[in-house]
Amino acid sequence: MKANAxxxxxxxxxxxxxxxxxxxxxxxxxxxxxxxxxxxxxxQEALEDGGYAVVVAANAIEATAILDDRSxxxxxxxxxxxxxxxPDGWEVARHARELLPLLPVVxxxxxxxxxxxxxGVPNSAMVQKPYAPAQLVTAIxxxxxxxxxxxxxxxx
Numbered sequence: 001m002k003a004n005a006x007x008x009x010x011x012x013x014x015x016x017x018x019x020x021x022x023x024x025x026x027x028x029x030x031x032x033x034x035x036x037x038x039x040x041x042x043x044q045e046a047l048e049d050g051g052y053a054v055v056v057a058a059n060a061i062e063a064t065a066i067l068d069d070r071s072x073x074x075x076x077x078x079x080x081x082x083x084x085x086x087p088d089g090w091e092v093a094r095h096a097r098e099l100l101p102l103l104p105v106v107x108x109x110x111x112x113x114x115x116x117x118x119x120g121v122p123n124s125a126m127v128q129k130p131y132a133p134a135q136l137v138t139a140i141x142x143x144x145x146x147x148x149x150x151x152x153x154x155x156x
């Protein structure tokens with residue numbers, strides 16, 4: 001992501017969400033997990049511009065709590081791999097898939113793409129940093145479309 005501070009709006013659209021009380025939370029949403037505020041802002045804006053409602057978590061603990069409390073509403077997970085101290089994005093995605101086996105998962109990383117075949121969940125995507133915001137939207141949209149097709153074609 002090669003943006004500089006001059007390209008960033010001063011009235012940031014980052015909206016950290018508590019587990020209660022945001023009106024767009026009634027619709028399915030994407031969970032975005034990123035510990036870098038600048039990257040978070042760019043990713044959130046891209047996903048919202050792509051038509052998604054986005055709930056953000058700054059670390060794996062927050063992400064896991066959101067997944068545990070709101071899993072029925074989550075349409076997809078976009079997570080950084082390295083999230084500072086504590087669990088990483090690989091662990092967040094595994095937890096999400098325990099709750100929702102078909103959940104679309106997109107990983108973002110600057111240095112862990114080579115670990116994706118070993119640590120990533122099946123039928124996920126990897127977006128290497130720096131990336132164009134449209135790459136992120138395309139990756140999650142493609143996975144959501146595929147997951148929806150599987151759900152429709154699978155007998156209940």
